[in-house]
Amino acid sequence: MKRTPGIVALLVLLAFSVLGFPAAAGAQEEPGFKGTLTATPEEGDKFPVEGVKITVTSPDGGEVGETTSGADGTWFVPVADAGTYVVTIDTGSFADGIALKNPDQTFRELDLTEGQNRNVLFPLIEGEGAAAPNVKSRLDRVPGLVKDGLIFGLIIAMSSIGLSLIFGTTGLTNFAHGELVTFGAVVALFFNRDVGLHVIPAAILAIALSAGAGGANELGLWRRLRRRGSGLIAMLVISIGLSILARYIYLYLFGGRRETYAQYALQTDGYDLLGFRIVNREIWIIVISLVTLIAVAFAVNRTKTGKAMRAVADNRDLAESSGIDVEKVILTVWITGGALAGLGGVLFGLNQGVAWNMGFELLLLMFAAVTLGGLGTAYGPLFGSVIVGLFINLSTLFVSSEIKNVGALLILGVILLVRPQGLLGRKERIG
Amino acid sequence: MDWGFILSETVNKFFGFQAAYFAIAAIGLNIHFGYTGLLNFGHAGFMAIGAYGMAISLNEGLPLIAAVPIGLLAATAFALILGVPTLRLRADYLAIVTIAASEIARILFRATEIGPFEARNYTGGSTGINGFSGPFKDLNPFDGPVDLWFVNFSAQDAWIVLVGWTIVLLSVLFVHLAMRSPWGRVLKAVREDEDAARALGKNAYSVKMQSLVLGGLFGALGGMVFVLGQSSVQPTPQDLGAPKTFFIWVAMILGGTGKLWGPVIGSMIFSALLQFTDLTLRGAQEEGWIPEWLMDGVQVGQTRFILLGLGLMLLMAFRPQGIFGDKRELALDVR
Helix, strand or coil, rough: CHHHHHHHHHHHHHHHHCCCCCCCCCCCCCCEEEECCEECCCCCCCEEEECCEEEECCCCEEEEEEEEECCCCEEEEEECEEEEEEEECCCCCCCCEEEEECCCCCCEEEEEECCCEEECCEEEEEEECCCCCCHHHHHHHHHHHHHHHHHHHHHHHHHHHHHHHHHHCCCCCCCCCHHHHHHHHHHHHHHHHHCCHHHHHHHHHHHHHHHHHHHHHHHHHHHHHHHHHCCHHHHHHCCCCCCCCHHHHHHHHHHHECCCCCCCCCCCCCCEECEEEEHHHHHHHHHHHHHHHHHHHHHHHHHHHHHHHHHHHHCHHHHHHCCCHHHHHHCCCCCCCHHHHHHHHHHHHHHHECCHHHHHHHHHHHHHHHHCCCCCCCHHHHHHHHHHHHHHHHHHHCHHHHHHHHHHHHHHHHHHHHHHCCCCCCCCCCC | CHHHHHHHHHHHHHHHHHHHHHHHHHHHHHHHHHCCCCCCCCCHHHHHHHHHHHHHHHHHCCHHHHHHHHHHHHHHHHHHHHHHHCCCCCHHHHHHHHHHHHHHHHHHHHHCEEECCCCHHCCCHHHHHEECHHHHHHHHCCCCCCEEECCCCCCHHHHHHHHHHHHHHHHHHHHHHHCCCCHHHHHHHHHHHHHHHHHHCCCHHHHHHHHHHHHHHHHHHHHHHHHHHCEEECCCHHHHHHHHHHHHHHHHHCCCCCCHHHHHHHHHHHHHHHHHHHHHHHHHHHCCCCCCCCCHCCCHHHHHHHHHHHHHHHHHHHHCCCCCCHHHHHHCCCC
């Protein structure tokens, strides 16, 4: 079937991931989550922390409610129904000098029984170790944001090469490409957290399986549909169906929480550069993506297979009549695209945590990047992605981070208006 | 497991306001895709803008008679914004832009603040807007539960059901007349062969824009019926995000794309089908027929989305014309 290896891995994942906390008996108050935020200074007594944003989300990612802690540090989010919820503390809303005692515990996944009023603890500290993000002026934040944007752009670029090549060779706008990204991240998480492998071998296995998932996609679904003579729009709608199917299977098996890999996620070793700090993890993400992107560019330009890919993208019939095995080329594109999406997913997960809908969020940015750079071109995605990544991060200078993706999607509209073929695209593709 | 209860609930959903708002939105989508061949994957965006436009206006104290047109105007503006950059391009650009735009709309409705603008004071941020539907409920002529021999509704539900289905019938009548008119024939001509229509002197761009606006208005109306029916408007994906768009798509394809009654029948069947699988799974789970490690209470709610994805794929692969459609009337190739 479509994603047999993945489904099997995910089924095993399910067997391992049965989490649950016994519900503590809550006081008989209004049902929901509550707490009191207090910070412990290096010397002296605890004091309440005001103005910190707390968000409660349901397992399917839907927001249940949010609140801000009061002058006495208390907060309360009413939740009507029993179930599992994710309570997240927004570290961006901390005042200067305040930080989490455990910087990795920005969220808790908790069960809520019917009518329960549950207390949630987020221990905070105050002092030198807790450099607040807010102390910096706008200008000082720019170098750090450029770095974040560059990293994010490289991740988008790697994930979207497959999207662009698949479109180039088959004409399919694959809305399920984001789910290949999630696939890589989730499978790596499974090998890392549940099997117990170090994240590097886990990532290699995940990339191999993602390549397989890409190939299985082509062999099990798209090749058959092409042979049946399905139209491109029918296939586009089918890819949307596949995207929803896969996304909610991830949710079903994985749950609505955001998880991090066992290694490197909390890394703080790094270097202080011109006004920003780069940790080793980020350096490696940049190196790995650059090497991969250069290798892909070389392969597409110089190798025989790469030439065949470009030939098929240019004119399928002409390529076929000059002796190129078009179906084989398309399969290669899918496998390569799958592997790159998987790698993108692992790096994305390493940087921001793994969640069931991470691929769908990335997909819209990938579309923006690919359209900006030029749909169907080889280098377009790279340019587009870096611009989108930088734009998203730099826009947080002016808007709150909850709406930062809006800017990237607005770019999409603007570029279609002024230069629909993208920065590097050719005019005849768009008509 | 109480089969009688499941059956009566299923029949109720067949005629409930859920089927009605699905139908209204699907009629709009049918104008887009079925009659004009426009790939609108952001229908939830139209629904959200109509719903929020109305709810915010009501909240600010405007009467219903002003709030509904404000929602419709907002949806018109949304359609124009979407249409201007994309309608001259190949069909799939509209798909990408609409899906992105509906996400933008939802993110902005959910946002606490947009730059210096405190959006939450109007949209309620992530908690949405509740308790705006008073003016609508005040008009309710029913003072007790309505019990016909096969369905029964509470007084509150009966009112929205009556309004919803009235809008459905008027919409069907409107679409029937519109598609018989010369304008409707140009629409279909653009769907069949845009170049040919242009060669005959028709302004394809303008016709597509009109279709996008018109269908969007029905989407907005559907969104309004939806949020009036549940008395709250929430910026969640399930309510007004991408999954909602695809529910509408499946309902439309199921009934038959490009057919007058297709979206209506499809919506009724799909709405009832969702309720039936949901209740059956819940029942089977309570009976212990499905072990807890395989599916828990939260996962039952997620199965409907898995079925949605599967249903969309299978329908499109094996029966893209749906139950009543005609395959020759489908615009399935990029032109």
